[in-house]
Amino acid sequence: MMTEGDMYIPTYEDMLDAHKRIEPYIRRTPVRVSDYLNELTGAQLFFKCENFQEPGAFKVRGAANAVFGLNEDQAKKGVATHSSGNHASCLSYAAMRRGIPCNVVMPRTAPQAKKDTVRRYGGNITECDPSTSSREATFAQVQAATGGDFVHPYNDPRVIAGQGTCAKEFMEQTDGMDMVVAPIGGGGMISGTCLTLSTLAPQTQVIAAEPEQADDAYRSFKAGHIIADDAPKTIADGLLVPLKERTWHFVSTYVSEIYTASDQEIIDAMKLTWKHLRIVMEPSSAVPLAVILKNPDAFRGKRVGLIITGGNVDLDKLPWLNAA
Template sequence: MKIPFPSLSDIQAAHERIQPFIHRTPIMTSSAISEIAGCEIFFKCENFQKVGAFKARGASNAVVKLAEFQKSKGVATHSSGNHAAALARAATVAGIPSYIVMPSNAPEIKKKAVKGYGGIIIECEPTLEARETALEETVKKTGATFIPPYDNMDVIEGQATCALELIEDQEDLDVVLAPVGGGGLLGGTSLAAHYLNPNIEVIGTEPQGADDAFQSFHANKLIPQTAPNTIADGLRTSLGAWNFKLIQAYVSDILLASDSQIIDAMHLIYERMKIVVEPSCAVPLAALLADQDRFRGKKVGIILSGGNVDLGKLPF
């Protein structure tokens, strides 16, 4: 079954559609960080987005696009992270229920966020099998529509609006760096850049302890994530199949960063930019600083993906 990827007009329509649900986030610079990096960096601050992450875009787009009969039954997903909160909020704004399957070991801060946004939490054992079973039972019982966190065209279309804004607001970029977990953000970013300015090089960045996208990219086949071990909790998930196709088509490389490099980059952002970012969000800067010669003298856009960090567990 061939599903065509969203067109530029699809992405632009999604951007219009989700206006009531999102902020147009600012682009920030830090002369100190640019000097350290040896290139000019433009940070697209999705840590200031609604629900504190870019996930608000894809979840909102998927909810708004539902047919009326689907809306009446609500939406469901399984997620321990930002997608859970983003979907709960988008559903509440749209006036429909949301059922969120969360593993029992999900961070308390994330559970609190989902409840705060009006989501109904169904707890399960912390295994993928338990999550999928609980989701299946929930969908059967409620008739809710499953909205996956990343491997879904409406979600990818929504995530692509982030790069759409970045490239509209900062036209002369040479490179855009984004983190990659499930790949919705990187897939959407690569698609938007391909349409708006195919000369922009799009590069994915990933933790060394969860490098399935890196492995898949170099093997030219999808290799699932096994036993990820990284501080970047938002990037521990397996790369989605649709997103892998987009990455194969439009992403030029995937770079890795170690946990200590991620922590150093996170520290640098806190110290120099005075803004809160979560570990996953610092991965692009960490990867850039680990490979500085490659970016020397260039204009680099970095998507700061989110700022939902448990302040009691900061790694510094």
């Protein structure tokens, strides 16, 4: 058990327990490689395809850990959360698998594909304005009305421990890596990656990748304290939320560097991976490759793992169709 002040920080043992708990409800997603992308970057790239999870995103790991960790009395009232999409989908999926209700607050601007997925898994959606303040205020009303267990999208020890199972699998599926690069919004995946690798492979650097137009984690990292934006706008809609206390603990302690990429660079990287990996991924998932292409000297000659965090994208609104 590890605490920082009154805040519980999940441990490596929590991650191992989570992996046992969620194994029946998740997929051990494959790792893909591309000779073309290796040649283009000068690095040996390994892509962990979390877009192949049943709900289409890595967040099913943390969501399932929270849902299946509830006792029977807690489970009766179900779960509740706020999310721009993937956490809502994944929590709805996990709740459906356990047969309990799930209430979610989503920005009205969230992609229709993500709203459709939530509803397909039985989640009840309440819409809010596209800002952190509106999201949290609306959620307070929903939780008061339902009494569901609050599963925060990322600032929850159960969620962070669940997300850490991805890096455990990743290391088992490769012969070790010099770096692992993952997108950063609120920091759940990055925190889980830090949690696992700091014990399992402490020599492996953890790099965070962030959109330039939602670069609060980058600015926080450089300033040494959390800087939160209320309503950033970027094509990477899964990375619009700020760091919180638990995720900041992991980012400030273990992350080696945060790199940023512009929306156009993200779109270009997304198009490259669609073409050469031949898989569907969303803009947030393209940010790691975008920062590698933008900062080649930092990665050249290295074995680099990239986590493709999700594949829930509106196929009628692909970003390059509207790009100038």
